[in-house]
Amino acid sequence: MKNVLTAVAALLTFVGAYAQEPSVLSDNHAMLRLDASARYLLLPMQESEENAHVRVIVNNREVKTFNARLAVSKCDYRVPLDLSELSGKSVLLDITFNGNRHQKGALKDYVCWKEMQLTDTFDDTNVEAFRPAYHHTPRYGWMNDPNGMFYKDGTWHLYYQWNPYGSQWENMTWGHSTSTDLVHWTPQPTAIEADAIGTIFSGSCVVDKNNTAGFGAGAVVAFYTSAAANQTQSMAYSTDGGKTFVKYDKNPILTADIPDFRDPNVFWHEPTGRWILILAAGQEMNIYSSANLKDWKYESSFGKEYGNHGGVWECPDLFALNVEGDNGSTADKKWVLLCNINPGGPFGGSATQYFVGSFDGHKFTCESSPKVTKWMDYGKDHYATVSFSNAPDGRVVVLPWMSNWQYANQVPTHQFRSANGIAREMGLFTYNGETYVSSTPVKEMAAARGKKLSKPSSACEIVVDVKSSAQIVLSNSKGEQVTMNYDAPANTFTMDRTKSGDSSFSDAFAAKTVAPTYGKVSQLRIFVDKCSIEAFDAKGKMAMTNLVFPSEPYTTLKVKGGKATIYELK
Numbered sequence: 001m002k003n004v005l006t007a008v009a010a011l012l013t014f015v016g017a018y019a020q021e022p023s024v025l026s027d028n029h030a031m032l033r034l035d036a037s038a039r040y041l042l043l044p045m046q047e048s049e050e051n052a053h054v055r056v057i058v059n060n061r062e063v064k065t066f067n068a069r070l071a072v073s074k075c076d077y078r079v080p081l082d083l084s085e086l087s088g089k090s091v092l093l094d095i096t097f098n099g100n101r102h103q104k105g106a107l108k109d110y111v112c113w114k115e116m117q118l119t120d121t122f123d124d125t126n127v128e129a130f131r132p133a134y135h136h137t138p139r140y141g142w143m144n145d146p147n148g149m150f151y152k153d154g155t156w157h158l159y160y161q162w163n164p165y166g167s168q169w170e171n172m173t174w175g176h177s178t179s180t181d182l183v184h185w186t187p188q189p190t191a192i193e194a195d196a197i198g199t200i201f202s203g204s205c206v207v208d209k210n211n212t213a214g215f216g217a218g219a220v221v222a223f224y225t226s227a228a229a230n231q232t233q234s235m236a237y238s239t240d241g242g243k244t245f246v247k248y249d250k251n252p253i254l255t256a257d258i259p260d261f262r263d264p265n266v267f268w269h270e271p272t273g274r275w276i277l278i279l280a281a282g283q284e285m286n287i288y289s290s291a292n293l294k295d296w297k298y299e300s301s302f303g304k305e306y307g308n309h310g311g312v313w314e315c316p317d318l319f320a321l322n323v324e325g326d327n328g329s330t331a332d333k334k335w336v337l338l339c340n341i342n343p344g345g346p347f348g349g350s351a352t353q354y355f356v357g358s359f360d361g362h363k364f365t366c367e368s369s370p371k372v373t374k375w376m377d378y379g380k381d382h383y384a385t386v387s388f389s390n391a392p393d394g395r396v397v398v399l400p401w402m403s404n405w406q407y408a409n410q411v412p413t414h415q416f417r418s419a420n421g422i423a424r425e426m427g428l429f430t431y432n433g434e435t436y437v438s439s440t441p442v443k444e445m446a447a448a449r450g451k452k453l454s455k456p457s458s459a460c461e462i463v464v465d466v467k468s469s470a471q472i473v474l475s476n477s478k479g480e481q482v483t484m485n486y487d488a489p490a491n492t493f494t495m496d497r498t499k500s501g502d503s504s505f506s507d508a509f510a511a512k513t514v515a516p517t518y519g520k521v522s523q524l525r526i527f528v529d530k531c532s533i534e535a536f537d538a539k540g541k542m543a544m545t546n547l548v549f550p551s552e553p554y555t556t557l558k559v560k561g562g563k564a565t566i567y568e569l570k
Contacts, residue, residue, distance in 0.1 A: 024108050028097040036086040038118040043068060044075035044111060045166055047414070054165075055094040058086055065194075068165040070095070070112040072104050077414050078115075079140060079165050080122040128415050130531040130549060133459035134448065134569050135402065135419040136185045138175055142167050143418040144408065145263075145315055145384035146399045147174055148191075148205035148222050150242070151391045156182055157242045158399065158420070159191050159222075161202060167417045168409045172199040172227065176242075182397070182423040182444045191222075192236055192245050197252060198228035202263040202315055205242065206293075207390045212275070213293040215239065221293055223277070225262035226252055233264050233279065235293065254296050258282050263315045265386060266293070272361035278316045278337075283309055285316045285339065287364065300363040302337065306370045307353050310344025317386045318359065319396050323428040323435060334367075334428055335359040336437055338376070338398075340384050342405050345375075347513050349406035350383040352376040356428070356435045368434065376437055378515030379495065379545035380404050381532070382421060396426040397442055402532060402545060407506035411531075412549055421534060421545050422527060429541060431518040438540030441525060450568035458553035461567045462526040463538075470561035472526065474533070474554035482533055482548060486524065486561075491517045493524075493542050495535060501550035509547075517542045524562075527569070528554065 022030040034041065051067040063086070068079070083091065097107070104110070124139040131137060142163035150157050155178050162175030174192040177185040192200050203224030211217040220238040222245055225231050232252035236245035254264070254277075264279045269289075277288040277296055284303035288296040303313060317338040337355045345351025354374050357366040368374075376385060377400070384401040391397050400421040403411070411417060422445060427438040445461070453460060456474060464472060469488045475481035483496045496512040503509040523538035530553070535544045557564060 022095075022108060022113050027107060030095050030107055032093040032095065032113070034091050034093070034118070036083040036089050036091050039082065039084045039120045040080040040118070040122050041083055042078040042080055042117040042119060042122065043165070044071035044115040045069050045077055045079060046071035046074055046111070047076050047166075047168065050097070050099040051170060052098065053096045056081070057092040057094055058089050066165050066171045068170075069168070070097070070110070071115065072110050072112070075111055075115050077140075077167070078117070081165075124415075126415070128413050130413050131416065132419050132529040132531060134183055135422065135529055135532065136177060136179075136399075137419045138162055138416050139187050140167075140416050141165070142169055142409075143175065143416070144169065144401055144403070145202045146386060146401060146420060147202050147224070149386065149399060150205045150207060150220065150389040152207055152220065152241060155180060155241075156388060157205070158185065159205070160420075162190075164190065167414055172201055174200050174222075174224070181447065182442050183448045188243065191242075192224065192247075195226075195247065197232065197234060198226035201225035201227045201231070202384070203233075204265045204386070205389055206266050206268065206275070208293065212291065213237065221266075223264040223266050225264065227262070230255075231259075231261045233261075248294070250294070253294060254288070256281065256286075260312055260314075265315075265317050267318065267389065269361045274361065276318070276361065278318050280313045280316055283313055285313065285337065285364075287318075287362070289361065299361075302355075302364045302366070303339070306366055307339065307355060308341055308344045308373045311342045311350070313339050313341055315340040315384045315386055317398075318364065319387055319426075320359075321396060321426055321428045321437075323430065324438070334435060335364065336426070336428070337364055337366075338385060342383065345380070345404070346378060347380050347511055348508055349380065349404040352382060352385040352400065354437055356437070372434070374436060376439060377543045377545050379513050379534075379543075380509075380511055381547045382543070382545040387426070397423050398426055398439075399423050400545070402547065404508075404547075406508040410505040411547065412502055412505055419532070421532075424543070425540075427540060429518070429539075431541075436518060436541070439536065439543040440538070440540035441527070441536060445527070448569050450570045453566040453568055456528060456554050456557050456566055457568060458528070458530050459569050460528050461569055462524075462528065462557065463565045463567070464524040464526065464559060464562045466521060466524065466562035468561060470524075470559065472524070472562070472564070473556075473558045474528065475556045475558075476550055476552045476554050478551050480550045480552075480554070482546075482554065484524075484526070484535060486517070486521055488520065491519065493517055493521070493535065493537070493544060495533065495544055495546055497533075497546050497548055500548040503549070511546075513544060513546060515542045515544050
């Protein structure tokens with residue numbers, strides 16, 4: 001507790017206050033003049049308020065615009081407005097508040113004016129009890145879909161949908177983090193920001209090794225959705241390994257008269273010698289091809305009458321995998337089309353479905369009946385799953401967003417919202433005549449193991465060897481618990497979080513989730529972090545991801561029908 005209070009004190013210590021009174025123009029409109037004499041202006045946020053629209057004006061020109069829930073009666077937290085590129089200049093903030101302001105008091109008395117701070121540093125010390133220990137999170141602000149992930153020169157790059165100006169969805173931008181081990185992540189400067197074409201929605205990156213686009217051999221080329229009145233596809237490129245991007249001067253590169261037209265995912269198809277782009281187009285996935293990453297030809301669509309259509313189709317991916325036989329041998333490759341859907345998940349809200357089949361460079365053909373729906377993860381909190389491009393050694397590594405749109409904006413954190421699930425290795429296996437995707441924690445997770453523990457901690461891996469059916473119960477001294485059951489005769493695994501801790505923020509949170517195991521399970525791997533539990537069959541035939549918000553860590557473990565080994569994760 002002492003460390004938390006110290007961190008809070010540090011967060012609230014600033015170089016100096018900004019005391020200038022705003023120029024009030026009406027009951028919902030004000031302007032504030034300031035000199036960019038420090039690197040940051042810290043903006044006070046109040047989550048219960050509506051978004052205000054902020055325009056940053058320098059020399060009579062708008063240089064930035066965003067929406068933020070500026071504090072009216074109290075400050076929940078602060079976010080930094082970076083002024084470093086405006087150093088020494090006079091900056092005008094033009095701010096319009098939304099909604100009925102008559103019950104809020106006089107605009108000149110709003111808390112935001114009193115608690116804005118100019119400072120050369122922004123202390124992002126973790127003050128959140130539920131910030132994960134070994135899952136990727138943004139330093140501050142809101143995060144959802146992983147974007148543009150790729151591997152190059154020993155580094156894994158993760159971009160993500162990010163709101164730099166608050167901890168709820170808004171102002172979509174590509175944030176950026178890097179890792180050398182898929183476990184520990186280093187925050188990087190903002191990668192791609194909104195422009196006149198739109199805010200920056202989800203997309204992908206490729207490494208253009210042969211300079212097909214003309215940006216240079218080895219250039220990193222990003223594809224993303226520009227979201228404005230309509231959704232169009234745009235491109236940017238990087239010649240410094242993904243640190244900074246230059247937007248293509250002929251954006252957008254792809255348009256359509258479809259309301260939901262987004263999330264381009266690009267890969268190289270060796271047999272046809274062309275780039276392939278797949279994106280979500282309403283309730284289908286459209287496939288395009290190109291020789292130069294700039295000019296795209298429509299090839300086909302997939303999805304009509306296939307799988308689950310209970311919500312909007314989003315964030316597609318398409319890749320080939322070997323099929324593993326019962327004796328560990330591999331057969332011919334098959335193609336997997338990932339389709340993230342919201343709502344429509346097996347237990348409500350968002351989830352990742354997939355299809356297995358063939359792809360000839362023009363058309364994807366699903367091998368299963370149209371009525372068959374296959375889910376990658378049977379928890380409540382696994383969405384927007386896509387793979388890393390250019391991964392080494394033929395690996396197919398994916399990363400999910402660990403939340404659910406039913407309550408993602410309401411989970412009990414403030415400084416940040418949302419994390420990614422642990423990275424997973426993809427494979428294929430067969431069961432009763434169907435081919436399914438296997439999902440196992442990447443090998444790097446085993447390397448993150450520390451010492452063996454006698455009891456669970458807030459950041460650990462629990463390995464349970466089971467002979468038949470088994471029950472695993474994690475609990476704390478407050479009576480909060482998560483109960484997991486493996487039912488061998490029924491071939492199911494269940495996780496019950498109805499008594500896991502705080503669920504008051506959403507009626508949709510308390511839930512029991514059930515997954516098929518597609519045969520016998522001999523070992524379970526359970527990853528516990530401060531706000532999540534991820535359970536896997538060691539062979540990858542079952543995966544289940546659920547958030548939890550206990551008032552204190554689960555430090556008691558009871559296992560029936562198996563033997564547990566607990567490892568510290570660091």
